[in-house]
Amino acid sequence: MIKIFHLTFVLLSILSFVGRVILSESHPAILKQKSIKVAPHIINTLLVISGITLVFQGGWLSTDYGWIIAKIVALLGYIGLGVITMHNRGAVRWLAFVGAMASFAYISIVAVTKNAFFFL
Ligand code: HEM
Secondary structure: OHHHHHHHHHHHHHHHHHHHHHHHHHOHHHHHOHHHHHHHHHHHHHHHHHHHHHHHHOOHHHOOOHHHHHHHHHHHHHHHHHHHHHHOOHHHHHHHHHHHHHHHHHHHHHHHHOOOOOOO
């Protein structure tokens, strides 16, 4: 059940991020609305809370938890690069956007494989 919540917030997080990037290119005024500003913070907070709940529910800290550390570090990258994306224009924006999407993809693959070094 919690995993369904987690996966729902995973989907909402990436959709709201891509949606805000599209809006900031096409209709930047909409981004000034309070609900649009607050929503991603609520979604990402619930994403992290549901993730932490899954960690305890699955007893992951008493087994091999390297992949969870990798997820948290990459999550910081996803958030940081997301902020850089939204606060910049031009090449910096698009480089940060690609980095944020790559971090998100990495987190998802690590979640499924439970291996931080799945690419080796
Ligand atoms: C952008 C951020 C995140 C993404 C894209 C993401 C993605 C995913 C995905 C796709 C799964 C399903 C894996 C499967 O069923 O095989 C999952 C499960 C899980 N995630 Fe996340 N997650 C994120 C953040 C977090 C955070 C911050 C934590 C913990 C601090 C966390 C902990 C977990 C745990 C413990 C599971 C359950 C693993 C299992 O029982 O198989 N996730 N996540």
